[in-house]
Amino acid sequence: MPTISIEQGVLHALMADAGHQHDVAALEQELPLLGTDIDLCNEESLDIEIFPDRPDLLSAETLARAMRAFLHDEAVSPALPVSAPTTTMTVEDGLEGVRPVILCAIVRGVNLGTDETAKDAAIRRLMDHQEKLHFAVGRGRHRASIGVHDLDHITPPFRAVSTDRAASFVPLGAEQAMTVDEILSEHPKGVAYAHLLEGMDQVPLLLDANNAVLSFPPIINGTHTTVTTATTSMLVDVTGWDLAACEASLHLICLQLEAMGGRVEQVEVIGGAGQGVHPVGAPxxxxxxxxxxxxxxxxxxxxxxxxxxxxxxxxxxxxxxxxxxxxxxxxxxxxxxxxxxxxxxxxxxxxxxxLGAAAPRAPAHGQPRPDAHLRRRVRTALVGLGCTEVQSLTLSNHDDQFTRMRWDP
Structure with a gap:
């Protein structure tokens, strides 16, 4: 299960913004009922394991949203407020067998914090949320992978294309242009996720109106789209093979940015398995x-x-x-x-x-098997004679239990 560590100060601020008092003692007692396993809960930090069926709790902002409803009885809307699209993402032919699902959203007016320290912390939370979603929802970026870009450094409308491995751009963390093959063999992220594109002659690229590379999914973004402490508007792209996983990932990143003051704007996707207007706000x-x-x-x-x-x-x-x-x-x-x-x-x-209490409708009383008493007495006698009792593994197989023990059952 994914584990997240959240500063209590962040939760306190998020609760205060919603008009609630953050009570650490009550949090420790009641939060596990929502679907978490608390490793540490003190005045400074909250370390929790999130059950696999609740990826909507993997960031401080989305967890706080759930806490407002569960712990404070706030009527939190099941909808995501969105505005109509002003731009498009065109998915060109050829991506069906490469990266068939391409979704996007724009978030404007994001307030990362009041000073550089707070802004850096917010960016780290955003990046950590991405990686947790890559693990819990994206299955190691296969089903879904996420990219977040500074909207002010790119030019809409956008398009997704398939290209050969000779294409080049400057990836995040590099200073010079690299070809796709060089990224997959030399860049740390390329080496880590090259297996996702193994055997493919064509690879996906996301481009803006000036043909600048925004992203090479599911590997790495272009360096010029990096989110910084000066960023206030962002483009979020989610690509993958599973439409439901991509939709959920897009919504959850948008929810986190909305909690930072952002206004979510839809993007019209033209073509591909995700054709339509995204994100869909209605529940x-x-x-x-x-x-x-x-x-x-x-x-x-x-x-x-x-x-x-x-x-x-x-x-x-x-x-x-x-x-x-x-x-x-x-x-x-x-x-x-x-x-x-x-x-x-x-x-x-x-x-x-x-939920109330009731007696079982078909009561059954357990009783020992006829040979249970004899087995117990034999075990006790053998231990008393100096033997060591060994309990074999519950899950085993015929080869280990019988063939290797030279025992004919």
Missing amino acids: IHHQLPKDLVRNLLGRAFSIDEATRAFRRMGGDVIEDNDGTYVVAMPRWRLDVLHPVDLIEDLAIGHGYDD
Whole structure:
């Protein structure tokens, strides 16, 4: 599971901006109920492991958003506020077998901080969030990889092309132009992720209107697009093979930048597997049968109880029909695949300790096997005679257990 370390001062500031008091003691007691495992929680730092099904908790900003709803009962919208697109990303033919999904968003008015130290820290949090998403959602940049660029240093509209390995540009961290082959064999990021392009004669490049290279996904950005402490507007690109993973990654980076004061603007993607306007701000509506809730949790929920529970989990109940609830959940909640996932959120939001108590309908009483007492007495006698008791591994195989032990079962 990914582990993140967050300064309590950052969480305190984010909570204060939303009008809440940050209580470290309450945080230590209640946050694990949301889906985290706390390694360290003191006045200075919070170190937590995030469960794989909650990648929306991998940054201070997105975690704070979840905390506002779960710990403070704030009605946080499941939607991402977005404005209409003013530019495009054209995906040219030839990328289907190279990098088929290309998505983009623009975020303007980002406030990284009040001084250079705070701005540097914000940039580090943004970069760390990217890498955590690469691991948790992108599966090592295969399913999705993220690039963030200083919008003031590039010229829209943008396009994605496939090119041969002789193409060259100055990558991040270098001072001179390098060919694609040189990047993959010499640049640290190229060496680390060259396997993702193994066997491909063509590679993807993202270009601006002046044909300047923004990014060579999923490897490295161009050096001239680097985000600095002076950056206030950014282009976010997400490329990959899995549309859902790319959409979630794009939303989560935009959420983090929105928490820094940014205004998210859509980009129209023309062509490719991600054709359309992104990011989509509206939540996804799910049908939740009430009978299934009653069968799995052992009780029914009033509309007020269900609404409060889902709001604590970042969603909302928008309709209460005869046999179903219509639940709006954020698009970045990749873990919501089935009504059972909604029921889990309902139980967490309501509180497992408040679901009530009931006796099992089919009680069963365990009892020892007939030979259990004899086995126990034999073990005890052998240990008493000086033998050493060894418990074999629960998971094994026939070869280890029998063939190598020269034992014919």
